[in-house]
Amino acid sequence: MASLTLNVNGTEHTVDVDENTPLLWVLRNELGLTGTKFGCGMSQCGACTVHLDGVAVRSCVLPVKEVGDQAVTTIEGLGNEDARHPLQEAWIEAQAPQCGYCQSGQIMTAAALLEANPNPTDDEITEAMSGNLCRCGTYNRIRQAVKLAAGNRD
Amino acid sequence: MAIQDRNANTAISRRRFVQSAGAAGLTIFWSSRAAAQEATPGNATPIGSPEAGATPEATPAPQAQQSPFPMEVDAYLRVNEDGTVTLLTGKVEFGQGIRTGFAQLAAEELSLPFEAIQVVMGQTDEAPFDLGTFGSLSTRLTGPRIRQAGAAMREWLFELAAEQTGRDASGFVLENGKVVATDHSGIEIPYAELAAGKSAARELDPEVELKSPDRFTVLGQSIPRPDVETKVDGSAAFGIDAVADGMVWGKIVRPPAFGATLVDVDFSEAEAMEGVVGTFRDGDFAGLAAETLQQAEAAIAAVEATWEEPATATTHETIFDLLLETAREGEKLGDTTSPADSVDIAEAISDPLEVTFRAPYVNHAPIEPRSALVSVTDDRVDVWSSTQDPFGVRAGVAEVLGRDVESVVVTPQYPGGAFGSKVLPMAETEAARLSQAFGRPVKLVWTRHEEFSHGQYRPAMLVNIVSGVDGDGNISGWRYDLYSASYFPEGSDNANPAAADWSADILEIYSVTARTVWHQSDSPLPPYFWRVNGATTNTWAREVTMDMLAERAGLDPVTFRLNHLGDNSRMAAVLEAAVEKAGWTPGVGPTGQGIGVALGFDANTYVAEVARVELDEGTGEIRVRHVDVAIDCGLVVNPEAATHQVEGSVVLGTSATLREIITFENGRVTNPTFADYAPITMREAPSVDVVFVEDKTDPMGGIGEPAVAPSTAAIANALYDLAGIRLFDIPFTPDRVLAELNKA
Numbered sequence: 001m002a003s004l005t006l007n008v009n010g011t012e013h014t015v016d017v018d019e020n021t022p023l024l025w026v027l028r029n030e031l032g033l034t035g036t037k038f039g040c041g042m043s044q045c046g047a048c049t050v051h052l053d054g055v056a057v058r059s060c061v062l063p064v065k066e067v068g069d070q071a072v073t074t075i076e077g078l079g080n081e082d083a084r085h086p087l088q089e090a091w092i093e094a095q096a097p098q099c100g101y102c103q104s105g106q107i108m109t110a111a112a113l114l115e116a117n118p119n120p121t122d123d124e125i126t127e128a129m130s131g132n133l134c135r136c137g138t139y140n141r142i143r144q145a146v147k148l149a150a151g152n153r154d
Numbered sequence: 155m156a157i158q159d160r161n162a163n164t165a166i167s168r169r170r171f172v173q174s175a176g177a178a179g180l181t182i183f184w185s186s187r188a189a190a191q192e193a194t195p196g197n198a199t200p201i202g203s204p205e206a207g208a209t210p211e212a213t214p215a216p217q218a219q220q221s222p223f224p225m226e227v228d229a230y231l232r233v234n235e236d237g238t239v240t241l242l243t244g245k246v247e248f249g250q251g252i253r254t255g256f257a258q259l260a261a262e263e264l265s266l267p268f269e270a271i272q273v274v275m276g277q278t279d280e281a282p283f284d285l286g287t288f289g290s291l292s293t294r295l296t297g298p299r300i301r302q303a304g305a306a307m308r309e310w311l312f313e314l315a316a317e318q319t320g321r322d323a324s325g326f327v328l329e330n331g332k333v334v335a336t337d338h339s340g341i342e343i344p345y346a347e348l349a350a351g352k353s354a355a356r357e358l359d360p361e362v363e364l365k366s367p368d369r370f371t372v373l374g375q376s377i378p379r380p381d382v383e384t385k386v387d388g389s390a391a392f393g394i395d396a397v398a399d400g401m402v403w404g405k406i407v408r409p410p411a412f413g414a415t416l417v418d419v420d421f422s423e424a425e426a427m428e429g430v431v432g433t434f435r436d437g438d439f440a441g442l443a444a445e446t447l448q449q450a451e452a453a454i455a456a457v458e459a460t461w462e463e464p465a466t467a468t469t470h471e472t473i474f475d476l477l478l479e480t481a482r483e484g485e486k487l488g489d490t491t492s493p494a495d496s497v498d499i500a501e502a503i504s505d506p507l508e509v510t511f512r513a514p515y516v517n518h519a520p521i522e523p524r525s526a527l528v529s530v531t532d533d534r535v536d537v538w539s540s541t542q543d544p545f546g547v548r549a550g551v552a553e554v555l556g557r558d559v560e561s562v563v564v565t566p567q568y569p570g571g572a573f574g575s576k577v578l579p580m581a582e583t584e585a586a587r588l589s590q591a592f593g594r595p596v597k598l599v600w601t602r603h604e605e606f607s608h609g610q611y612r613p614a615m616l617v618n619i620v621s622g623v624d625g626d627g628n629i630s631g632w633r634y635d636l637y638s639a640s641y642f643p644e645g646s647d648n649a650n651p652a653a654a655d656w657s658a659d660i661l662e663i664y665s666v667t668a669r670t671v672w673h674q675s676d677s678p679l680p681p682y683f684w685r686v687n688g689a690t691t692n693t694w695a696r697e698v699t700m701d702m703l704a705e706r707a708g709l710d711p712v713t714f715r716l717n718h719l720g721d722n723s724r725m726a727a728v729l730e731a732a733v734e735k736a737g738w739t740p741g742v743g744p745t746g747q748g749i750g751v752a753l754g755f756d757a758n759t760y761v762a763e764v765a766r767v768e769l770d771e772g773t774g775e776i777r778v779r780h781v782d783v784a785i786d787c788g789l790v791v792n793p794e795a796a797t798h799q800v801e802g803s804v805v806l807g808t809s810a811t812l813r814e815i816i817t818f819e820n821g822r823v824t825n826p827t828f829a830d831y832a833p834i835t836m837r838e839a840p841s842v843d844v845v846f847v848e849d850k851t852d853p854m855g856g857i858g859e860p861a862v863a864p865s866t867a868a869i870a871n872a873l874y875d876l877a878g879i880r881l882f883d884i885p886f887t888p889d890r891v892l893a894e895l896n897k898a
């Protein structure tokens with residue numbers, strides 16, 4: 001066990017965990033931030049995607065000791081009912097989710113994309129999003145939602 | 155109670171259910187053989203859908219056998235003090251939109267705004283019993299009950315108003331939460347004042363007068379799904395998210411292969427590890443729990459188990475030999491449904507076309523693995539899980555614990571995908587046993603490896619079709635032989651209506667002389683329901699053969715189909731709508747356009763799909779660019795949600811067509827990761843356009859599954875149209891495409 005201080009969604013938290021615990025489970029089980037999902041534990045589905053200093057990473061394979069002082073942003077930190085991120089608004093407008101389980105990861109991947117490329121083409125969206133699986137098959141609406149958030153209404 | 159006993163009981167409950175439903179006058183056709191035999195060619199009778207329900211585990215509750223579905227209005231609708239109405243249903247929401255659609259149905263009949271309907275779903279101590287959420291049954295079967303309950307409540311409100319005012323009950327209408335006198339006397343009484351807290355004391359009447367479509371204001375509107383708002387900010391509660399005070403983490407000792415028995419288990423190292431709260435073994439079931447997930451993972455890795463494995467030679471490559479070798483000669487259950495039942499149709503066809511189709515085992519692979527939290531105490535058991543079947547979970551947990559069903563309360567959470575994988579109680583019963591053993595609430599989350607390796611699978615299927623065309627370009631005969639395991643356990647009556655035979659009977663669509671036979675075979679892996687079950691394979695086999703026969707007849711595939719639809723006008727209408735949307739250009743044989751059509755019929759819903767594909771002849775990679783879907787599911791409750799279901803159906807169907815196969819040998823799944831199983835991503839997903847063909851007076855059909863079924867066939871026919879090659883093995887991998895291209 002190790003005592004670690006994490007900056008998550010703008011707040012400092014001190015946790016007492018095995019330092020090799022994946023960040024995903026620290027977020028979910030220690031901090032109660034269950035919006036970030038477990039899908040595979042092998043960085044193959046994208047459900048666990050969060051940001052480290054604005055960059056999308058797979059929290060299921062990231063030992064918490066490697067986070068250091070980088071700022072962690074989860075879906076809860078991106079926005080909420082009272083102040084939604086434009087992507088969250090766009091996701092609602094496009095009615096993108098079905099079961100919704102993969103969508104936190106999808107939105108976090110999309111948010112990192114728009115940070116780096118505020119006006120992506122369809123192909124650029126597809127390339128950026130193709131590491132995030134959705135078994136309900138909502139891919140077309142996800143692409144549409146990213147475009148809506150980027151201000152591209154075609 | 156032994157498993158076998160439960161199966162026997164279930165057979166009884168299933169028959170009773172059919173009787174009960176029939177007695178209530180509901181138009182429901184379960185796919186009993188009798189129902190199939192009553193079917194006539196090409197008509198619009200809803201046949202052939204052995205609704206995935208009535209699985210043994212789905213209906214074991216004794217009270218369910220007596221009364222599968224409550225008929226009391228009170229069980230479905232209650233007026234609250236604040237003027238809202240609570241709608242109760244045993245169904246669960248997993249993104250298909252029934253929370254929204256059901257509320258629309260109730261709001262419409264009660265002349266309330268959508269927002270005035272509060273919905274309670276699946277909570278077993280509040281909601282009415284339900285068989286489970288599967289088989290595209292929710293809107294189709296529960297939807298009418300909700301409308302009937304709403305209409306009955308409307309009548310009741312009129313009676314209450316009449317009683318209070320001394321007027322005639324016929325002199326009132328409902329307007330936005332108030333019972334209003336029609337004589338302009340100004341009398342208007344809020345529902346709550348009349349009915350809050352009271353019992354309607356009446357039963358559903360299937361003959362009750364429902365609101366007519368021309369007066370709809372809520373039903374038929376694309377009302378945004380309220381659940382979506384909670385699914386964009388992480389606040390939606392899924393099964394995996396449930397927590398309880400004092401909770402510990404469970405892990406199960408898994409067998410190395412299906413059918414293995416546990417000889418010995420050594421927990422000594424695990425028991426000495428930090429955080430471990432206990433270990434447990436009962437027969438082949440062994441597990442442990444620890445204070446944290448990481449401690450449980452470390453402990454389970456330290457368990458030494460010795461298993462005895464059965465000899466299993468069959469692999470994913472030799473499975474089709476097994477299907478043929480183990481086919482039960484005496485149990486040909488597909489039956490004859492044509493006038494030619496006394497002759498062998500195949501023998502009578504001159505210049506026959508014989509084609510064999512093979513489909514592999516596939517996995518559901520929902521992104522959320524099976525997850526449950528169970529708290530067992532002396533007098534009560536609480537279960538939180540992402541299940542499609544809360545009442546089945548209640549019964550399953552009660553059984554493994556030896557408890558009374560009523561002492562178990564299941565609170566369903568959102569399932570993170572299911573597709574048939576979250577019907578049987580699995581993580582729930584495992585967690586329950588550990589919780590009972592250790593006296594703590596136990597949380598159990600399956601790993602991805604467990605999900606791929608220890609669940610169930612849509613079983614492999616082999617279809618052989620012998621057919622031909624006569625000199626007039628018509629089908630001269632159709633002999634259809636389907637080989638597959640039953641989706642139900644061996645020995646139960648439910649082995650008869652196998653889900654493998656969904657859509658197998660060509661007479662559900664076309665008017666031809668035909669014989670369809672299902673041969674039950676063995677399965678080395680546990681078979682189970684998977685979104686639309688055997689219908690995808692059957693539809694693929696039928697619709698590809700239709701294209702091959704069309705070419706023989708020298709006809710365009712659309713014309714050839716229309717020629718064989720008889721009086722199936724709803725199917726003809728969706729076919730014509732789909733080809734119009736797609737801009738179909740007629741042609742005989744490969745036209746090079748890469749366009750293909752297929753028809754499907756499931757859950758009383760008519761579907762036509764037109765796919766457009768491209769092919770990289772260097773890599774053999776098929777790219778499905780676009781699919782146009784025309785669909786007639788009767789009255790559409792929420793067009794946007796229904797469209798979403800069709801889009802997802804086509805994407806899942808495309809994934810199964812291009813990518814999905816469970817490989818196995820020695821009783822082990824050999825590709826138990828997302829990387830190996832490789833469902834399609836956004837890159838491979840086709841765009842989808844949906845056209846509804848709708849007569850609002852038609853009954854509500856299913857929408858969750860029907861559009862999955864024709865997707866493989868439409869892609870296969872488009873590939874042939876483009877490149878002149880046909881693949882008779884799913885999935886259509888680049889290797890298989892290249893092999894065919896090299897032959898051509």
